Amino acid sequence: TKTSKRTGETSTTVSVGIRIDPKIKFALDIIGRLQKRSLTAVIEWAILNAMEREYLDEKTILAEEIDRIWSTDEINRLVNLAERMPQALTYDELRVWETIKISPYFWGVKEGVSLYPHRLNVPRLRENWEELMEHVDENKSSSYV
Structure with missing residues (x-):
């Protein structure tokens, strides 16, 4: 902008x-x-x-899906895109999303017990966004996240 x-x-x-x-x-x-x-x-x-x-499938129009995904907030936009249209993630976005997916901390898991099963804790993600980005950047040459 x-x-x-x-x-x-x-x-x-x-x-x-x-x-x-x-x-x-x-x-x-x-x-x-x-x-x-x-x-x-x-x-x-x-x-x-x-x-x-442009239809994504028989029922979903691209413009409607973009409206559901779009957010002025980078974190919300990434989460929305990853959840609604993962096939459109860039390689870098995919690395971030995969790191989020394998991190129990962002999913409300504490000592092996899920507090929010299958529900991302967005406030926790927001609090740790910079550290997450640093971690992904530091491990960008690694074959795993």
Whole structure:
């Protein structure tokens, strides 16, 4: 996100650099002219339309699933993505998630007894997020988490 002129505020948009085929760029410009939209608005419109038409299975539309997964909070977003669409995790996200999954501490397990069976303790995860990220980073060359 971009930082605004006021300290501590962030923009609601992010800047993305992409390379596209010249013919596609031309088409986007034409669509923008016809719709009286900026290039950015046309690209957002096209992506939103594509998400509305993309099905993950017979019943689940990608746009609806993105709405369920999205959070401005990085931790919530990772947990939501891992639980709802694990096939979309990047390698680095998968390493973090696998570390979380094998850590009884994050699942409310104490001395072999599960206090919250199959329920992630998100507040505990949040309290230990930086240490978790350091652990994953320190072990990134290891074949196991």
